[in-house]
Amino acid sequence: MxxxxxxxxxxxxxxxxxxxxxxxxxxxxxxxxxxxxxxxxxxxxxxxxxxxxxxxxxxxxxxxxxxxxxxxxxxxxxxxxxxxxxxxxxxxxxxxxxxxxxxxxxxxxxxxxxxxxxxxxxxxxxxxxxxxxxxxxxxxxxxxxxxxxxxxxxxxxxxxxxxxxxxxxxxxxxxxxxxxxxxxxxxxxxxxxxxxxxxxxxxxxxxxxxxxxxxxxxxxxxxxxxxxxxxxxxxxxxxxxxFTDPANYLFTDLRPKGAIATINLEDETAEQFGAAKAADLAWKDIYDADACTLCKRCQDRCPAWNTEKPLSPMRVVQQVGELALNDPQGDLCRYVTEEVLWDCTTCRACQEICPVDIEHVNKILEMRRNLALMEGKFPGDEVRGAMGNYEVNGNPFGLAWAERGAWAEGLDVVTLESGEPFDVMYFVGCYASFDRRNREVAKAFARICSAAGIRLGILGKEEKCCGEPPRKLGNEYQYQTMAQENIERIKGYGVREIVTTCPHCFNTLARDYRELGLEVPVRHYSTLLAELVQQGRLQLEPGESFDCTYHDSCYIGRYADIFEPPREVVQLLGGTIAEMDRNRMESFCCGGGGGRILAEEKVGTRISAARVQMAGETGAPMLVSNCPFCLTMFEDGIKTGGLEGSLAARDLAELVAARLPAPGSGR
Incomplete structure (x- = not known):
């Protein structure tokens, strides 16, 4: 049959x-x-x-x-x-x-x-x-x-x-x-x-x-x-x-990770900057609410939510859809609430884990733009003060612009205005220029480059903040003002390659500045260090092996997919890495991104303290990172978290520089 x-x-x-x-x-x-x-x-x-x-x-x-x-x-x-x-x-x-x-x-x-x-x-x-x-x-x-x-x-x-x-x-x-x-x-x-x-x-x-x-x-x-x-x-x-989920794969953002629409601030017909109501967002932002399955993966990974703050990325997506459906002219920022909007560190953990390509971060940034540009609001007086410092001094600390290159005195680093030859331009950034702890990182990196035969050139007093923190806080005007000045100077000096020790500067110069006309290749120093060590271009003193844990900075890891080069450097130096449970793409933010480095953290547990606690649980005595924001936040987290004496925060460049032969050693 x-x-x-x-x-x-x-x-x-x-x-x-x-x-x-x-x-x-x-x-x-x-x-x-x-x-x-x-x-x-x-x-x-x-x-x-x-x-x-x-x-x-x-x-x-x-x-x-x-x-x-x-x-x-x-x-x-x-x-x-x-x-x-x-x-x-x-x-x-x-x-x-x-x-x-x-x-x-x-x-x-x-x-x-x-x-x-x-x-x-x-x-x-x-x-x-x-x-x-x-x-x-x-x-x-x-x-x-x-x-x-x-x-x-x-x-x-x-x-x-x-x-x-x-x-x-x-x-x-x-x-x-x-x-x-x-x-x-x-x-x-x-x-x-x-x-x-x-x-x-x-x-x-x-x-x-x-x-x-x-x-x-x-x-x-x-x-x-x-x-x-x-x-x-x-x-x-x-x-x-x-149906909406497969379609959302079709509608995915094909731009480089973290790309943000650049506002035409010279458009005299524009009556609104940022999103005051749902209709001020793109259609995809409203559509995302229908694609969301409420699986809460984004919420589970949000550092703000995990430290008792009210921000739920999942809820924000739903609120956009709710207001578009029930009250199209409603006040979006009040509906979501300002507190929620300012809590975001833009770490991108929510978007990377989302199974259906929902875009959480830019929704929040568009609402922040409305708060900053249309309403003149910021998370607190300390941030408002930093914005004033950016405007006057080009840095958040309010320190004199003439002192920006003082850290390089006595090092083989030239200022571009001197006209002396250089190999690579080092965009130093605000923290490595002015913050005492991060100045040591800049010096270490300069010594490494000098030992490898690479002469660094810096803008010195002509450099201004890359503009990333104010931009992430919604102040597009301040960002574009400083960015245009930096770009004009970089172009004027005929720079052929740029390196940064700051992931935020790296992403901003390599991605965002392109929309403003900068085409110079930009790289983060962690990839340069990996290349120098692997190629044997550095004569390093032998040293004792050491134990450590490594933190993946959000803007190097999730934004730039740079995970292995820093680890390779640590291992080539003799380091053994005890990975935290949250590592690589699942890394937990230090709390400094999204302009939060400028703002006081007043609700719940400090994000930096939570991350430092994760590092402490590995038993490693050293927490290695490669970002000035992370280093600053971890120094604070170690103090407030009661881990002084048992855990030390170090930058990747400091580890490499410590193995360089002493000056005059003949090596």
Missing amino acids: EATREIYWNVNHALIWVMYLFAFLALGGCAWGFWSRLPLYRQGKPLDRLDRLSLRLKLMVRGALTQAKVLRVQVPGTLHAFFFWGFLLLFIGTLLIMLQADLTAPLAGWTFLKGTFYKGYSLTLDLAGMIAILMLAGLFVRRFLVRPPALPTKRDDYLAHALLFTILITGFVVEALRMAATEVHQNPELARLSPGGLLLTPLFAGMTPAGISITHKALWWIHFFLAMAFIVAIPFTKLRHL
Whole structure:
């Protein structure tokens, strides 16, 4: 007997048109539901997210089918991914039935659901359905019984689980009834290839053929209408993410990580800078609320949320969508609240872990722009004072611009205005120029470059802050003013290459300044040090091995994907790294990003203290970083966290410089 089965067995074929009528009605209702949401998204500003379409389509297909980003969180990710794959196979199986029953068989007389193919088809679909039920049960237990802290559970979650469970279970019951009547005794070998249905057939062993027929027919239609209800519910519930999430891969931001739209401050027709209401954001920012699955991965990784502050990236995304839907002209900054907006360190942990490419950070930055440029508001008086210092002195400390290059006295470092030859321009930054602790880092880096035969040139008193902290605090005007002056001087001196010891300067010069016309290559010193050590261009004194832990700065790690070069330097120096639980892409912010280096931290635990505590838990006596903000925050965190004497903060450059031969040693 050939392996196959009758399509639509026991269903009155004269009523198949009813099935298709309701199927088209359900699909129409689903389409109308999504169409009705388009005006919601169109409130936002235009944004081209269909450029480089072939690449975007690849990202969409790859992201949806591989579930790679979903799988980054092991347990719930695995449950969700396998459920998705199982349900997808069941959907494909349904399409194949429709293809044969309504196209190939009646039009060409070709049936392909038979023989070996049908055996594989039957087994695959049953296994897919069983896996889907098991994974859905796991997700049910996690959400409704385990209840992870702060995981929001709403009506939509109950509806989705109820519909999916009943659709899957009734599907197997319908199959079991058909098998009880047509396969279990007639073709037992084929029946074994439908293990899900076979498992349930004993339930109907005592039923008469007429009873099986009636029950099967009733449940077949119940199963069908449940599936149609599911289709209709998609655009009106959380289930819409079945479509909005793959589309969000299509709409992903293809610019360099952390790119921010540069405001045309000379546009005299502009009446609004930043986002005062939802419509001031881009349409993608509103759309993100529909793509959000409320999985809270972003919230779980937010350093502000994890130190008892009110910021939840997940909640911010939802609030944008809520206001766009319910009060389009509402005050967005008040709805989200200023406290929440100022808490963000722009560490990007939320965006990197998001399984559906939601963009949290720039929403917050646009609202900050409104607060700073339109309302003149900042987190506190200390920040307002720093803004005044930037305007007058080009640095947040209010120190004299003429002293900016004083740290380099006695070192083989030249100022560009002197006209002396140099190899690489060192953009020093404010902290390495003025902060006593970070000046030591600048000196160490200069000595390393000199030992490697690299002569550094600096702008000295002509250098101003790169503008990153004020920009991240919403003060685009202050950023562009200082940036234009820096760019003009860099271009004027014909600089061919720039190196920085500050990740914030690095990202700003390498990425943001390009929009303002700077095309000079920029690199962070950690990659330069790795290159110098690996190539043997530094004669280093042998030293004792040492233990340490290493902190991935957000703006070098998540923003620039530089993880291994600093570690390689430490290891080549004889260091053994005890990794913190939160490392590399999962690193925990020091608390200084997003302009927070300038602001007092008044709510909850200090982020720096939390990170230093993580370092202390490794048992390592040294915390190594490669960012002036991180070093400053860790020095403070060690003091306030009670770890003085047991943990010391060091910069990567200090470790390398400590191995350089002493001057006059002859080496």
